[in-house]
Every structure is written in structure tokens, then in C-alpha cells.
Amino acid sequence: MSTGPGLDMNKREQADPRPRYRQVADELTAQLRAGVWPVGAMLPTETELCATFAVSRHTVREALRLLEESGLVQRRQGSGTTVLALATPDRFVQDITDMAELLQYPQETRLTVLRARKFEADAETAAQIGCGEGEAWVRVEAIRRLRVTTAPLCFTTLLIRAEYAEALDDLGVLPGPLYALIERRYGIQASLIEVDIAASGVPPHQAELLEVEPGTPALLIRRRYLDGQGRVYEISEGAxxxxxFNYRATLKRIPELP
Amino acid sequence: MSTGPGLDMNKREQADPRPRYRQVADELTAQLRAGVWPVGAMLPTETELCATFAVSRHTVREALRLLEESGLVQRRQGSGTTVLALATPDRFVQDITDMAELLQYPQETRLTVLRARKFEADAETAAQIGCGEGEAWVRVEAIRRLRVTTAPLCFTTLLIRAEYAEALDDLGVLPGPLYALIERRYGIQASLIEVDIAASGVPPHQAELLEVEPGTPALLIRRRYLDGQGRVYEISEGAxxxxxFNYRATLKRIPELP
DNA sequence: CGGCCCGACTTGACCGGACAAAAATGCCGG
DNA sequence: CCGGCATTTTTGTCCGGTCAAGTCGGGCCG
Known part of the structure; x- marks a missing residue:
């Protein structure tokens, strides 16, 4: 039963024979974008969506999975599906602008900027969805801005996530899914290693290796930070x-660095 | 800072009555890691895997989807499923070491290093899977090192992908899936914008905005590169x-930059 | 009135089947 | 020998159903 006009508007059958669930996902995305459901609202149940789009529940679930991977909705067993973000073109421009602006700051001060942004986003989202800033929903928009995803593991992602590990921790975003992926892919458990270089007394440019536990070497990717009190941090991902959990370790001075 | 339980609350996923397809995926991963199938080999067909694990094809497909998202295998309709990478702990250490070493180079020379690495990886993979360097499979390992994934869109991923856009293009990796995600999420089509700053005559630090077409503004994230011939490139993702496809545009000089 | 339990509701996992689409394979005629 | 065509193989999509697990709310009982 071709009820929805959105399903009928597949433009080129021969050029774009899109799968059904992708059509469903696109139609849902369009409705999200049109403001049918505000941020924080709950989508119709899967059964209702089946009736709406005249497809089976499997197709609806596949579409919802795509939307969840895109970060648009969140599904919870027993509860329902909620809208995470209103992803409009304006929002895209805003996000790009924000990140472009962030990149103009020196590397050492980006974390401070991010922390300030977090509270702005909290207030903004609170007003948008009409609840107090202390509510759990307030964090949604802030998390969206620096979302730790269950992305396929790529090392650039890993690196950049390590770069913002501290800010992500402040925002309440946990790196669990990423670690799970590392575990499945490499068969090991990765750990977040935090080093207070200032406390170790070793200048960052002279420190190369650290020992988490005696006899247990841990590789690290050098990333140095400077907080407001002039303390230098080095946060890295290692094997x-x-x-x-977060490791704390002391640095070891090395003689030479190419 | 807020301290709090931090990563501790993440540990509630310790007792896991794992879904079946995750068990299948883990078992397949273990066999991959054990070297049952070498890089470039083909996995058994889905029907055979159904018989092996005594589950339905849906479960096998879900497991293969997980493996594909993790970058371990690649599925092609009509052909089969092939092994992309042997993800061992040693490989993880090697990858981390590679990336750590790469980060020690100045930003401007990283692309040159990546290009050199590409040919090393080509030769290494060719020897590993036993085929000529001209074969398509040679690119597998190189692609794995800087894989463009169909990851849930996060802007750090987008940024870092933009940073290595040129190298990824050299490696033959196309950013199609990422664009598809941007399109679904924001309802717009994103484009890769390439700017030859040297040809425009505008110094990079004085260029802020560019016009792809008359009257069509395009935001850009500043990323500057220097190739071997001393030419400065600025590649960005924009709306x-x-x-x-790749756009070429000229830069516009702006008076001031904070 | 408050805490607890049970049941309705919703998503998660899984099955067995069916057909479509793309690639590989083999056959055949030029 | 080789290019074109039909067949087979393999993955992609979709259906309708079953059961499990988590969440939420209302009613029962202390």
C-alpha cells in the first residue's frame, strides 16, 4: 500500500535502486528534520512504524539501526526510541563553524574552550527541550558535539579521541564501545593511560616511554596538554x-629523541 | 574537575549474556586471529557458516556485519567475504607505534611519510598474500592503515579525515560512505573542497572564505599542506x-583574522 | 500512605523461508 | 582462441513469526 508520498518519490529506479530500509530511514530522517518529533521526544513504536510504512518489523529495525549509527536516535530496550538531535542543514553549518573556530585556537587551549562550550550547549539544549539543566537530557546536545561513537576502529579516530579524552570524560561520555571494538579487533584490552608530566619532573620533549606496572611496557602516543594552572598533561592510548580504567604512570627520561 | 566515578560506571557491562551473533563474531574473529584464513583469503559462504555454528543465516549475517564494521572482513555481493586484515595484538602494537612515529613528524611532512608508507605496505602485503604488487589486493593493507569507515558521523572524524584527504585519495579510498552519512544526517550533500593556495596568490593565513560558485558560500576548515614542490594546499570539508566530487576554488583575501 | 509485585508494553534476538541482484562460471558458436 | 550468453553461486533484502529481556505503571497488600 503506497501510502506515504515519501516512499513513492524514489527518483531514479535504475540509477538508485535503494534498499527499502534505507528509504524508511530517509523518510524518518526527513520527518525528524521537519520537526515532527522534537529533541528528546519518543518515536512511534516499531509496530506503529511497520503500519505507517507498510513494511515488516525487520525493515523498520534495520532503518532504526541506521539512524542510531548516524547518531540521530537512541534505542533502549523496553523503553523506546528517542530523538537525539535535530540534524538540519543549519545545524551542520553551525557544527562546521564551531569546529573550524575551535581549530583556530592553539592546541593547548582547546580543552578549555571545549569546557566552556559544554555549559553553553547545556543551557541551549535545556531551553530547547524545556527542562532543567540538571536533567539527564541536558547532556544530549553536549555529547552530540563530541560524540564517542561505536565507530569502526580507525587510528585517526583513536588518536583524536585520545586528544579529547579529558574533555569527553568531563562531558560524561565513556569510551566503552571504542574499547570493545579494540578488544574484538585485536583480541586485547586497551587502556587509557594518563601521565602527569609536571609531577614526574621530566620535560615532555625528553620523555618517551613509561611503565604502567613493573615489567609491563605500554606504548603511548604523545599528546601534551596544558591546563589553566600551567600543568602539562600527556594522555594517550596504549596497549x-x-x-x-585510567592508568597513572610516571615518565621515564630518555637520552635522545630523533 | 568533576572527577566522579569516571570510567567505573562503564564497568557494568562485565556480566554479559552475549547475543548469539556476537558469539559467532567473536569465534570468527578468534579463528581469523589464529590464522585459519590468511589475508586476502575468502571466508566460507554464509550457508556454510550457518552449518558450522548451527545458527540461522540471519545470525551469521549479523556477525559478519559486525566484523565488517570492525574492518576485519569485506563482503561483496555475488562474490563472497574476504579477509581484510589479521588483527593480532602484535599488529595493534605495530599500528600504534606507526601512528606514534607519524605524529613525531611535523604536520607538513606527514603526507609525504604516508605516501612512502603506502608503497612499503604494498610490497609487504604483496609478499604476505602472494600476488603481484599490481593486484587489487595489494591495496588492502594500505587502506587498512588509514581506513575511511562508514562510521557514525563525528566531527573529529570528519576533521581528521579531511586532514588526510589527499593521502586517502592517493590510496584509492573514496569518501562515499562518509558523504552518504552526512547526507542522511543533515539532509545536505557535502563536498570535498580543494584549494590551491599557491595558485590563488593569497597567503594561507590571510585566506578565510572561498566561493565554490558565485553566490554559493562554502564553509571550510582550515588545513594547510605542503607538498614536495613547495606548493601549499588547503583541503577541507564544507557544506x-x-x-x-572534488571542487576547485580560488581563495578570497580577508582583511583580518583573530 | 508507601513499598512491592505483577502484567502490559517495547525493544532485542533469532528462525526459516523467499526472492532479487551482482558476480563468477561454464558453455557454445564464431 | 576468444568473446558473448546463459547458468550457477553468493550475498542483499524482506517477510512473518516466536521468544527473551528490559522498562514502566498500576494495583495489591502491609
Whole structure:
């Protein structure tokens, strides 16, 4: 039953024979964009969506999975599907502008900027969805701005996530899914290694290797930060055969660095 | 800072009554890691895997989807499923080391290093899978090192992908899936904008905005590169309502930059 | 009135089947 | 020998159903 006009508007059958669930996902995205459901609202149940689009539940679920991977909605078993973000073209321009502006700051001060942005986003989202800033929903928009995703593991993602690890921790975003992916892909458990270079007394440019535990080497990717108190931080992702939590370690001075 | 439980609350996923397809995916991953199938080999067909694990084809497909998202295998309709990478702990250490070494180079020379690495990886993979360097499979390992994934869109990913856009183009990796995600999420078509700053005559630090077409503004994220001939490139991702291909545009001089 | 339990509702996982689409394969005639 | 065509193989999509697991709210009982 071709009820929805959105389903009928597939333009070129021969050029774009899109799968059904992609059509459903696109139609849902369009409705999200049109403001049918505001941020924080709940989508119709999967059964209702089946009736709406005249497809089976499997197709609806596949479409919802695509939307969830895109970061548009969030599904919770037993509860329902909620709208995470209103992804409009204006929002895209705003996001790009924000990130472009962020890149203009020196590397050392970006974390400070991000922290300030977090509270702005909290207030903005609170006003948008009409609840107090202390509510759990307030964090949605802030999290969206620096979302740690269940992305396929690529090292650039890993690196950039390590770069903002501290800010992400402040925002309440946990790197669990990423670690799960590392575990599945490499068969090891990765750990977040945090080093207070200022406390170690070793200048960052002279520190190369650190030991998390005696006899347990841990590789690290050098990333240096400077907080407001002039303390230098080095946060990295490394390979370490231990459960996931933040490690603190002291630096080891090395003689030479090519 | 807010401290809090931090990563501790993430540990509630310790007791896991894992879904079946995750068990299948883990078992397949383990066999991949054990070297049952070498890089470039083809996995058993889905029907055979159904018989092997005594599950339905849907479960096998879900497991293969997980593996594909993790970058371990590649599926092609009509052909089969092939092994992309042997993801061992040693490989993880090697990858981390590679990226850490890459980060030690100045930003301007990283692309040159990546290009050199590409040919090394080509030769290495060719020897590993036993085929000529001209074969298509040679690119597999190189692609894996800087894989453009169909990741949920996060702007850090987008930024870092833009940073290596030129290298990724050299490696034959096309940013199609990423654009498709941008399109679904924001309802617009994003484009890769390439600017030859040297030809425009405008110094990079004085150039802020560019016009792809008359009257069509395109935001850009500043990323400057220097190739071997001393030419400065600026490659960025922007919002532009046009089909996906690389744009060339001239820079516009701006008076001031904070 | 408050805490607890049970049931309705919703998503998660899985099955067995069916057909479509793309690639590989083999056959055949030039 | 080789190019074109039909067949087979393999993955992609979709259906309708079943059961499990988590969430939420209302009613029961202390």
C-alpha cells in the first residue's frame, strides 16, 4: 500500500535502486528534520512504524539501526526510541563553524574552550527541550558535539579521541564501545593511560616511554596538554593487558629523541 | 574537575549474556586471529557458516556485519567475504607505534611519510598474500592503515579525515560512505573542497572564505599542506548543495583574522 | 500512605523461508 | 582462441513469526 508520498518519490529506479530500509530511514530522517518529533521526544513504536510504512518489523529495525549509527536516535530496550538531535542543514553549518573556530585556537587551549562550550550547549539544549539543566537530557546536545561513537576502529579516530579524552570524560561520555571494538579487533584490552608530566619532573620533549606496572611496557602516543594552572598533561592510548580504567604512570627520561 | 566515578560506571557491562551473533563474531574473529584464513583469503559462504555454528543465516549475517564494521572482513555481493586484515595484538602494537612515529613528524611532512608508507605496505602485503604488487589486493593493507569507515558521523572524524584527504585519495579510498552519512544526517550533500593556495596568490593565513560558485558560500576548515614542490594546499570539508566530487576554488583575501 | 509485585508494553534476538541482484562460471558458436 | 550468453553461486533484502529481556505503571497488600 503506497501510502506515504515519501516512499513513492524514489527518483531514479535504475540509477538508485535503494534498499527499502534505507528509504524508511530517509523518510524518518526527513520527518525528524521537519520537526515532527522534537529533541528528546519518543518515536512511534516499531509496530506503529511497520503500519505507517507498510513494511515488516525487520525493515523498520534495520532503518532504526541506521539512524542510531548516524547518531540521530537512541534505542533502549523496553523503553523506546528517542530523538537525539535535530540534524538540519543549519545545524551542520553551525557544527562546521564551531569546529573550524575551535581549530583556530592553539592546541593547548582547546580543552578549555571545549569546557566552556559544554555549559553553553547545556543551557541551549535545556531551553530547547524545556527542562532543567540538571536533567539527564541536558547532556544530549553536549555529547552530540563530541560524540564517542561505536565507530569502526580507525587510528585517526583513536588518536583524536585520545586528544579529547579529558574533555569527553568531563562531558560524561565513556569510551566503552571504542574499547570493545579494540578488544574484538585485536583480541586485547586497551587502556587509557594518563601521565602527569609536571609531577614526574621530566620535560615532555625528553620523555618517551613509561611503565604502567613493573615489567609491563605500554606504548603511548604523545599528546601534551596544558591546563589553566600551567600543568602539562600527556594522555594517550596504549596497549596494556589489563581491565579498562585510567592508568597513572610516571615518565621515564630518555637520552635522545630523533 | 568533576572527577566522579569516571570510567567505573562503564564497568557494568562485565556480566554479559552475549547475543548469539556476537558469539559467532567473536569465534570468527578468534579463528581469523589464529590464522585459519590468511589475508586476502575468502571466508566460507554464509550457508556454510550457518552449518558450522548451527545458527540461522540471519545470525551469521549479523556477525559478519559486525566484523565488517570492525574492518576485519569485506563482503561483496555475488562474490563472497574476504579477509581484510589479521588483527593480532602484535599488529595493534605495530599500528600504534606507526601512528606514534607519524605524529613525531611535523604536520607538513606527514603526507609525504604516508605516501612512502603506502608503497612499503604494498610490497609487504604483496609478499604476505602472494600476488603481484599490481593486484587489487595489494591495496588492502594500505587502506587498512588509514581506513575511511562508514562510521557514525563525528566531527573529529570528519576533521581528521579531511586532514588526510589527499593521502586517502592517493590510496584509492573514496569518501562515499562518509558523504552518504552526512547526507542522511543533515539532509545536505557535502563536498570535498580543494584549494590551491599557491595558485590563488593569497597567503594561507590571510585566506578565510572561498566561493565554490558565485553566490554559493562554502564553509571550510582550515588545513594547510605542503607538498614536495613547495606548493601549499588547503583541503577541507564544507557544506555545499552539489553532487559529490572534488571542487576547485580560488581563495578570497580577508582583511583580518583573530 | 508507601513499598512491592505483577502484567502490559517495547525493544532485542533469532528462525526459516523467499526472492532479487551482482558476480563468477561454464558453455557454445564464431 | 576468444568473446558473448546463459547458468550457477553468493550475498542483499524482506517477510512473518516466536521468544527473551528490559522498562514502566498500576494495583495489591502491609
Amino acid at each position: 596494556h593487558p589489563a581491565p579498562r | 555545499h548543495p552539489a553532487p559529490r
